[in-house]
Amino acid sequence: MVHVQRPILIVGAGQAGARSLRALIDEGVTAPIILAGDEPHEPYDRPPLSKDLLKAFNPKNADPLCPAEVLAAPNVEIKLGDPVTAIDYEARVATTAAGETIDFGSLIIATGGRSRALPVPGGDLCIGLRNMDDCARLSQELDTAKRIVVIGGGVIGLEVADAARARGIDVTVLEAGPRVMGRILPPTASHWLAKRHQANGTDIRTGITVNRIDKIDAHYAVETDQGLFEADIVLAAIGMTPNTEIAPTDALGPGGGILTDTSGRIAGYDNLYAAGDVAESFNPHFGAHLRLETWRNADRQPQAIARTIAGNPAEYAEIPWMWTDQLGHNLQVVGFWTDTSEEVPRGVPGEHGSSLFWTCDGVIKGGVLFDNGRDRRFLETLVQNKAVVPTESLADPELRLKKLA
Ligand SMILES: Cc1cc2nc3c(=O)[nH]c(=O)nc-3n(C[C@H](O)[C@H](O)[C@H](O)COP(=O)(O)OP(=O)(O)OC[C@H]3O[C@@H](n4cnc5c(N)ncnc54)[C@H](O)[C@@H]3O)c2cc1C
Incomplete structure (x- = not known):
């Protein structure tokens, strides 16, 4: 009897999807693998969309996520420009918008998210920035614009503000919260960053409510x-909504993502996985399910899933890490800031090589590194180990973090 292996289907050809494909090939998986994406482009890296690529747009400068030999591997099939619209989990069959049906044995859902819509009258007049086509459109509009209003003072909003100022455009950032990047940064870092943007000519308004757009x-x-703000472009950068429409409805978590265990397995299902921004995965360090919207999460989680599918069960859980590049500075953030944490500066926060840590009851919980990426893995080790470090040591720039870790 000839045994026909049902394919491994990866839905979403973004970072987690592409990384899943690469990792499966690296693991020596020879079963058929289908990567199905709704965008017409081969997988590309998203962080440059709000950074260098927006300052001088050229699609040729996009960073591909899959080497040509992976895309051309004999057991790999790439289907682009056709979203998966429904999945029959019992029969293990996916259906696309074009009406194609795809049988699968294992499934990885890596559908990421879309820009969150602004829920006010005229909110649909805003543009968003989530993919290559959004970047092309925004860049083209920036070519002729004189003024842009950016709604949302988070990472993407501020990176766009930087790119627009670099093009000589007037920028106003409207942030609903009391400070910029308030969910990620401690107050001192947030105020430093706001001042840098203001010195660069960006008008930043905080604690503001947008009522309508005409x-x-x-x-x-x-x-x-x-008051009223006029602009040639209005960008809504107020977060993202996970693309969970095709997920099993009984696997959705309170964070809006697809609940998985530490191996990326969707709760209650065999051979079904979720990875990247759409996954709400159990993290033993925090004792909770977390949905992370970061590059490294979308890079590492698929590697554990691929190992598990290849028969070498693996787990993935990390201390959250993200970076942002703004106004010539690289900020790296480890851990989650909470308002009950206590700030511990090392050097003058914002200066090249400085850090701003935070602790809770003496335990180091995270930190921001200002142009100081070399300390990142030591900080991660300290946070991972729930280390208790005397404040004087943490604050002392002469004491290498490597030593403390
Ligand atoms: C502009 C921008 C800048 C960023 N900068 C940083 C940064 O500086 N640092 C950092 O740590 N992180 C950054 N990130 C976050 C990081 O890029 C994401 O965490 C990462 O891309 C998530 O990967 P993903 O595969 O889960 O989702 P995505 O990369 O969004 O890929 C999901 C893919 O699935 C497709 N899809 C959705 N539904 C379907 C369907 N039904 N059928 C088929 N395909 C579907 C989507 O169109 C998309 O192509 C940035 C993100 C953006 C958008």
């Missing part, structure tokens, strides 16, 4: 509780 001829009027 289009008047070729311009936009953004009505807020602090």
Whole structure:
């Protein structure tokens, strides 16, 4: 009897999808693998979309995520530009918008998310920045714009502000919270960053509520509780909504993602996995399911899933890490900031090579590294180990973090 192996289907050809494919090939998996994506492009890296690629857009400068030999491997099939619209989990069959059906034995859902819509009248007039086509459109509009209003003072909003200022455009950032990047950064880092943007000519308004947006001829009027702002472009950078429409409805978590265990397995299902921004995975360090929207999570989680599928069960859980590049500075953030934490500066926060840590009851929980990436893995070790380090030692720039770790 000839045994026909059902394929491994990866839905979503973004970072986690592409990384899953690469890792499966690296693990020596010879079963058929299908990578199905809704975008027309081969997988590319997303962080440059709000950084270098937006300053001078050229799709040729996009960073590909899969080497040509992986895409051309004999057991690999790439299907682009056709979203998967439904999955029959019992029969193990996926259906695409074009009406194609794809049988699978194992499934990895790596559908990421889409820009969150601004829920006010005229909110649909805003553009978002999540993919290559968004970047191309925003870049083209920046070519002729004089003024942009960015709604949301988070990572993407501030990186866009930087890119727009570099093109000589007037920028206003409207942030609903009391400070920029308030969910990620401690107050001292947040205030330093806001000042840097203001010194660069960006008008930053915090604690502001956007009530409506109107289009008047070729311009936009953004009505807020602090007055009216006019612009040629309005960007909504207020977070993302996970793409969970095709996920099993009984596997959705409180964070809006797909619940998985530490191996990326979808709770209650065999051979079904979720990875990247869409996954809400159990993290033993925090004792909770977390949905992370970071590059490294989308890079590492698929590697554990691929090993598990290849028959070498693996787990993945990490101390959250992300970076942002703004105004010539590289900021790396380890751990989660909480308002009950205590800041511990090392050097003058913001200066090249400085750090701003935070602790809770003496335990180091995280930190921001300012142009100081070399300390990242030592900080991760300290946080991972729930280390108790005397404040004086943590604050002392003469004491190498490597030693403390
Ligand atoms: C502009 C930007 C800048 C960023 N900068 C940083 C940074 O500086 N540092 C950092 O740590 N992280 C950064 N990130 C986050 C990082 O890029 C993401 O965490 C990562 O891309 C997540 O990978 P993913 O595969 O889960 O999702 P994505 O990369 O979004 O890929 C998901 C893919 O699935 C597709 N898809 C969705 N639904 C379907 C369907 N039904 N059928 C088929 N395909 C589907 C989507 O269109 C997309 O192509 C940035 C993200 C963006 C958008």
